[in-house]
Amino acid sequence: MEKINLSRIKGIIFDLDGVIYDVGPSIKKAVEDCIEKYNIKIDRESILQEIAHLLEDIQNYPLPRIILNSYELLKNTSFLDGLSYFKKMRIVVFLFNQFNGYKEDATVFDGIGDILIKLSKKVKLAILTNNKSTYAEDILKKFNLYKYFNTIIGFNDVKENKPNPEGILKILDGWHLKNENIVFIGDMTSDIIAGKAARVYTIAVATGLAKKESLIENEPDFLINHPKELKQLFNL
Ligand SMILES: [Mg+2]
Structure with a gap:
């Protein structure tokens, strides 16, 4: 698998459901x-x-x-x-x-906690969800992952939800970072479309809600089948 050179990446934006939280x-x-x-x-x-x-x-x-x-x-x-x-x-x-x-029984994906801890030591991390930001905060707190994210953006923080790139651009703005230094990771076609529109690197995680073929059609920069593969992809 091709690897992402973390020295060029300064911020990683995660979708929540289907990437961190296994709904x-x-x-x-x-x-x-x-x-x-x-x-x-x-x-x-x-x-x-x-x-x-x-x-x-x-x-x-x-x-x-x-x-x-x-x-x-x-x-x-x-x-x-x-x-x-x-x-x-x-x-x-x-x-x-x-x-x-x-x-009630849903949990976070296997291995994702360890990956977030390691990444948080090297780059800035954010959540961008089409859910409410408080929903994301509650879930991250429940699984002791809240402290690794310095930005959490929900539908209540933007005018337009994904696939509109507004949320990604808002995070970039707050970080004072350029799109060429950012990765966005999502499980839906709307995530990949948003990432492409914001001109950031995109990683599609085919965890099963979107069809793998439709993710591929949207040409993400990387495609993995499970969030635990991020470990190899980022060479952690
Ligand atoms: Mg999702």
């Missing part, structure tokens, strides 16, 4: 429950990314706003095409409840 199994189990309960015919692989984005949207807002925006929210559920509004609503609420239950 994949919770999403997959919730989807399985949905398929079984509502007898939906879908290609699991192709809808996981869509569902991950949907759950992210729902998690971010208080219930009244979710209900008010439900029409908009349900527009992005191609896996439920053809069903009535109420049926869609019922399925999405069930999906969200199942996900919340399974998420």
